[in-house]
Amino acid sequence: MxxxxxxxxxxxxxxxxxxxxxxxxxxxxxxxxxxxxxxxxxxxxxxxxxxxxxxxxxxxxxxxxxxxxxxNSSIEAHCPQCNTKYIIVFKDVNYFVQLLNKIDKTSNQLCPFLAAGVVVSTLYWSAASYGAITVMQVMGEEEAISMMENTDPYLLLLMLPAIPLTLVLGKTIDWEETLLLMIQRFTSNLPFLRTIMPSFLCEPINRVNSNNPVQFNPVISPTTTLCAALLLPTTSTLVGNILFDSSSYSNFQKTLLGGLVYIAVKGVLRIYQRQHNAIKDKTRKVIDYPDSESEDGHQLNIL
Ligand SMILES: [Zn+2]
Ligand SMILES: [Zn+2]
Known part of the structure; x- marks a missing residue:
């Protein structure tokens, strides 16, 4: 060989x-x-x-x-000594085989673009359908349909897919973290705030002096972000209908208020959770390994 x-x-x-x-x-x-x-x-x-x-x-x-x-079948063969590219010729095949080969080659070149096009247009139409459903959900069916009928169709084709996109992008903004950092900074400057919010007594952000601060936030996967973003209109409508069950609000106002309440409550809970996780992180400690001989019979309570 x-x-x-x-x-x-x-x-x-x-x-x-x-x-x-x-x-x-x-x-x-x-x-x-x-x-x-x-x-x-x-x-x-x-x-x-x-x-x-x-x-x-x-x-x-x-x-x-x-x-x-x-x-590598795509590279050419060269002489190992002088590096001349070998001239390789093939016996001519008939026109029919040439045509078949050409079709194969062309379809191999075109299909990636076609497949990408199919994927993109599928995503686009899914996003547009989601946008339309959300508009109907938020505004009420009749109002939404009349609104869409009176809007320029091209504008609609741009706006509807933008709805889920905006929701997802909005979800990626970590405003809770920013707010938490602000609260932490304020409480360290204003001691009286600490008496109102005892859980902010600790300053977990300053705990680690290394360049690599410990991540104490719960890790949120991209799929969770996506689902939460896409479910936001539904949740907002639900909360709005429960809390503002009155005819003085339009569907849109109810959803808007419901959404604001939902985001605010969730934000407060998240900040609470993060702060307490940060405190838990701060109190982390490695302890002595218990000596089993001297503490004979003593039941150990290890985490
Ligand atoms: Zn030989
Ligand atoms: Zn050579």
């Missing part, structure tokens, strides 16, 4: 050892004109190399090309 390295070494050896020889020598198999085997008469001079490395058996150089193309 010929490997790439073997062939390279063969090639160089041939160059050095047989520099002044007139006889044809194959730099792959070391064969000469005198050696007889199948294909031994079929010589080729495929590159700019002259002298002893000029000649190579057709079957031997084919093996070299095969090795090269096995690594």
């Amino acid at each position: 010929y490997t790439m390295e073997n062939l390279n070494i063969n090639h160089q050896l041939t160059t050095f050892n047989r520099e002044n020889s007139d006889q044809k020598h194959c730099w792959v198999c070391f064969g000469t004109d005198d050696d007889e085997f199948e294909g031994s008469r079929d010589w080729v001079s495929p590159c700019k190399c002259r002298g002893s490395t000029r000649w190579v058996h057709q079957i031997c150089v084919q093996r070299w090309v095969d090795e090269k193309l096995k690594e």
Whole structure:
């Protein structure tokens, strides 16, 4: 079995050892004109190399090309010595096969774009449908339909998919974290605030003096963010209908108020949770391993 390295070494050896020889020598198999085997008469001079490395058996150089193309079928095969690109020709196939090959090649080039187009348009229409459903949910069906009928269709095609996009982007803004940091800064400046909010007595942000502060926030996965963002209109409508169950509000106002209440309550709970997690993080401590001999029979309560 010929490997790439073997062939390279063969090639160089041939160059050095047989520099002044007139006889044809194959730099792959070391064969000469005198050696007889199948294909031994079929010589080729495929590159700019002259002298002893000029000649190579057709079957031997084919093996070299095969090795090269096995690594990467898109690259070309070169002479390992002079780096000349081998000129490789094929026997002509008939027009029908040529046409079939061309169709294959073209479809291979086009299909990635087509597939991407299908994915993008699927996402677009899903987003647009979601937008339309959300508008109906928030404004009420009749109002939404009349509004959409009176809006420029092109504007609608832009606005409807923008609804879920805005919701998701809005969800990625971590306003709770910013607010938490602000509260923490305020409470350290204004001592009386600490008496109102005892849980802010600690200043967990200043705890770690390393450059790599410990992450105490719960990790929220992208799918959770996506679901929470897309469910926000539904939740807002629900909260709005429960809290503001009066005919003096329109559907839109109810959803808006419901959404604000929901976001505010959730924000407060999140900040509370984060602060207490931060305190838990601050109180972390590694303790002595209990000596089982001296505390014989004592039940250990390890976390
Ligand atoms: Zn050979
Ligand atoms: Zn060469």
